[in-house]
Amino acid sequence: MPGVCPLLLLLGFVSTAPAARAMRGPDTTRVTVPIPIAIDQQLADDAGLRVGDRVALAGEPGATPDSAVIVAITIQPADPSEVARREYRLHMHLADLQTLVGYGDRVDKFAIATRRPGDDTAVIGRIDDAAFGFRAWRSSDIAVRTSQTFRVVSRFHRAIGGITIVASTIFLLCILLLKVEERRRDVAALRLIGISRRSVVTSVVLEAGLIALVGSAFGTLVGWIGSLIINWHYRGVYRTPLAFSIVTPEIVVLAVGLSLVLGLGAGLAAALRLVRVPPLTLLGR
Amino acid sequence: MRLARAGATLVRYPLRSALAIAGVAVAAALLLDMVMLSSGMRDSFRTMLLVRGFQLRIAPKGTLPFDSEATIGDATAIVTTLRQNRDIVAISPVLGAQVHLLGARSGAEVTSFALGVDGAVEGDYELERGVQVGGTDRAVANAAFLAASGARIGDTLDIVTGFDPQLRTYTGRRRLVLAGRARFYYTASRQPVLALPLTTLQAMAGTARRDRVSLFMARVRDGVDPDVVRDWVDRTVPRVSALSVASALKQVDARMGYFRQLAFILGGISLAVGFLLVTTLVTVSVNERIGEIAVMRAIGVSRAHVVQQIVVEGLALTLLGTLVGLAIGIVTARVLNGILGDFPGLPASFRFFVFRARAAWASLGLLVAAGMLAGIYPAWRAASLPIAGTLRREAVA
Numbered sequence: 001m002p003g004v005c006p007l008l009l010l011l012g013f014v015s016t017a018p019a020a021r022a023m024r025g026p027d028t029t030r031v032t033v034p035i036p037i038a039i040d041q042q043l044a045d046d047a048g049l050r051v052g053d054r055v056a057l058a059g060e061p062g063a064t065p066d067s068a069v070i071v072a073i074t075i076q077p078a079d080p081s082e083v084a085r086r087e088y089r090l091h092m093h094l095a096d097l098q099t100l101v102g103y104g105d106r107v108d109k110f111a112i113a114t115r116r117p118g119d120d121t122a123v124i125g126r127i128d129d130a131a132f133g134f135r136a137w138r139s140s141d142i143a144v145r146t147s148q149t150f151r152v153v154s155r156f157h158r159a160i161g162g163i164t165i166v167a168s169t170i171f172l173l174c175i176l177l178l179k180v181e182e183r184r185r186d187v188a189a190l191r192l193i194g195i196s197r198r199s200v201v202t203s204v205v206l207e208a209g210l211i212a213l214v215g216s217a218f219g220t221l222v223g224w225i226g227s228l229i230i231n232w233h234y235r236g237v238y239r240t241p242l243a244f245s246i247v248t249p250e251i252v253v254l255a256v257g258l259s260l261v262l263g264l265g266a267g268l269a270a271a272l273r274l275v276r277v278p279p280l281t282l283l284g285r
Numbered sequence: 286m287r288l289a290r291a292g293a294t295l296v297r298y299p300l301r302s303a304l305a306i307a308g309v310a311v312a313a314a315l316l317l318d319m320v321m322l323s324s325g326m327r328d329s330f331r332t333m334l335l336v337r338g339f340q341l342r343i344a345p346k347g348t349l350p351f352d353s354e355a356t357i358g359d360a361t362a363i364v365t366t367l368r369q370n371r372d373i374v375a376i377s378p379v380l381g382a383q384v385h386l387l388g389a390r391s392g393a394e395v396t397s398f399a400l401g402v403d404g405a406v407e408g409d410y411e412l413e414r415g416v417q418v419g420g421t422d423r424a425v426a427n428a429a430f431l432a433a434s435g436a437r438i439g440d441t442l443d444i445v446t447g448f449d450p451q452l453r454t455y456t457g458r459r460r461l462v463l464a465g466r467a468r469f470y471y472t473a474s475r476q477p478v479l480a481l482p483l484t485t486l487q488a489m490a491g492t493a494r495r496d497r498v499s500l501f502m503a504r505v506r507d508g509v510d511p512d513v514v515r516d517w518v519d520r521t522v523p524r525v526s527a528l529s530v531a532s533a534l535k536q537v538d539a540r541m542g543y544f545r546q547l548a549f550i551l552g553g554i555s556l557a558v559g560f561l562l563v564t565t566l567v568t569v570s571v572n573e574r575i576g577e578i579a580v581m582r583a584i585g586v587s588r589a590h591v592v593q594q595i596v597v598e599g600l601a602l603t604l605l606g607t608l609v610g611l612a613i614g615i616v617t618a619r620v621l622n623g624i625l626g627d628f629p630g631l632p633a634s635f636r637f638f639v640f641r642a643r644a645a646w647a648s649l650g651l652l653v654a655a656g657m658l659a660g661i662y663p664a665w666r667a668a669s670l671p672i673a674g675t676l677r678r679e680a681v682a
Contacts, residue, residue: 060345060355060356078601148628148629149629150625152624152625152627152628152629155624155627156621156624156625158625159617159620159621160547160551160593160621163311163314163315163318163617164309164315164551164554166566167308167311167312167315167555170304170307170308170311171308171558171561171562173304174301174304174305174308174562174565174566175565177301177304178565178566178569179299181569182569182572234543237542249369
């Protein structure tokens with residue numbers, strides 16, 4: 001166990017007026033030596049704060065504030081679980097926060113680094129056995145527990161995706177069926193000049209496949225542009241570098257493959273129907 | 286006559302008609318679901334907030350109710366100040382805290398969320414069985430608490446606050462009588478919740494929570510704009526932030542805006558898909574019957590009659606598809622609601638998809654109108670073709 005980092009996670013309240021403005025009146029803060037703090041970029045942008053500014057900091061609204069000085073501006077990590085909360089983040093030394101909120105010598109959790117990745121099971125067992133009231137967790141287990149929101153959203157997206165695939169399938173079947181049926185006279189002419197049923201079916205199926213391929217290529221381009229627009233929009237809305245939409249090769253293969261299979265299937269079904277009809281009937285005689 | 290001919294045309298191509306109806310049905314179902322989603326969250330949240338008629342929530346400055354551990358001090362003085370405003374007819378102070386049940390009947394360690402309330406004006410739960418929170422020791426719990434603890438109405442509960450699981454110490458301890466079972470509006474269905482008298486919970490939490498509350502709920506007199514009272518509260522009590530239903534809905538829009546935007550985009554796409562599908566089908570159908578239409582025109586059938594017949598075809602496809610889509614949409618909305626209902630911490634009464642007849646009919650009416658419009662152009666084009674030339678071309682072909 002080479003590294004142990006105690007963490008105290010509590011909400012603090014910061015007066016967002018920089019010292020230049022906030023300190024014009026009588027100074028009501030408790031301490032004269034300001035607490036060094038780091039604020040995140042969003043708070044700095046929204047409140048117009050810079051490194052070196054002084055702010056008043058209190059554990060809760062109405063409490064006598066302490067004086068703090070901004071020593072750094074941080075960038076929030078791209079954490080999906082935080083994206084919709086839009087909370088500001090403020091870092092300070094553990095002892096300063098414990099004093100500020102009257103938490104005493106207490107922390108919410110310890111982050112522990114093990115020497116080797118495989119050591120974690122043994123370390124968890126030792127901690128759970130040694131200290132009654134403590135419970136050790138793997139970071140990956142905590143990630144699974146906190147990612148429940150995203151699992152729900154992912155299931156919702158899959159369900160919506162399923163509905164849109166059904167809608168697209170029906171649409172594609174309709175269009176290809178009509179496209180093939182438009183060729184009734186061509187097919188009749190081909191049959192009358194002696195082209196075999198098999199050749200006719202092959203040509204119709206190939207044509208349907210080509211249409212599906214060109215359509216899905218165009219759809220992929222539209223989807224990729226849509227993905228760029230979605231990322232641009234939501235990155236702006238939530239002020240995060242997170243990617244909200246990713247076009248992966250697997251998704252492209254699924255979309256193109258599905259439309260190709262559907263196209264070929266619809267083409268085959270329609271072509272088989274056509275070649276079973278006598279050519280003169282197809283010509284309306 | 287027109288209806289019969291349109292029906293005959295649809296029956297003549299059964300596969301094509303069935304696919305078109307299925308396509309419109311799925312588009313209509315998706316459109317209906319998206320309309321339910323776009324308005325459902327707001328409606329559900331609004332209904333939830335107003336379930337007991339409290340239009341204002343008053344939380345510690347800069348926070349949302351129960352969004353942090355912050356509390357409001359000097360609660361009694363604030364209640365006195367709020368009562369000076371005659372537009373406020375009821376004030377319900379609420380304190381939230383974690384409590385621990387010692388010696389649960391089930392043998393399990395039960396940690397529960399506790400609400401300190403005034404039983405006479407509470408607005409957090411609906412009593413299902415038993416009697417209301419009252420006196421100094423009468424508490425009510427939800428089903429999840431009863432299941433976890435194995436407690437029954439009438440039991441005496443040994444409840445502590447500030448429990449330290451390592452040292453088995455606590456800051457406050459009371460023996461409470463479980464007087465009833467309640468359904469809490471704002472907590473997750475699987476979360477154990479206990480409501481007890483506010484003063485008891487404050488006393489159990491020690492000096493740290495003396496005369497402190499997590500929020501106030503305020504009921505405003507009928508006919509008074511809650512936002513006006515909210516502004517008054519913000520001005521009069523600078524240590525708090527007042528939130529009306531309208532401002533709470535803005536917060537919901539900000540946090541859940543993604544779903545509304547998704548609903549608008551997918552709703553728009555389904556409308557476009559329905560329109561395109563009907564347009565394509567009617568256009569192809571008309572192109573196939575150019576000769577037939579020319580003959581009808583030649584024997585004296587009016588242009589308007591031809592147009593009406595083709596438009597009725599498109600309308601019939603859309604109407605049938607929309608009716609099927611309505612049923613599919615309601616079923617899929619339930620499925621999707623079930624999926625999103627697993628969101629951690631979501632109140633049990635919250636719904637993402639809410640059926641509102643007016644919105645549903647308006648959206649499906651839009652789809653039907655789109656289907657009707659889809660038939661107008663191909664119909665007019667076919668009816669406007671020169672009769673003699675068309676008949677000659679058809680005969681040669």
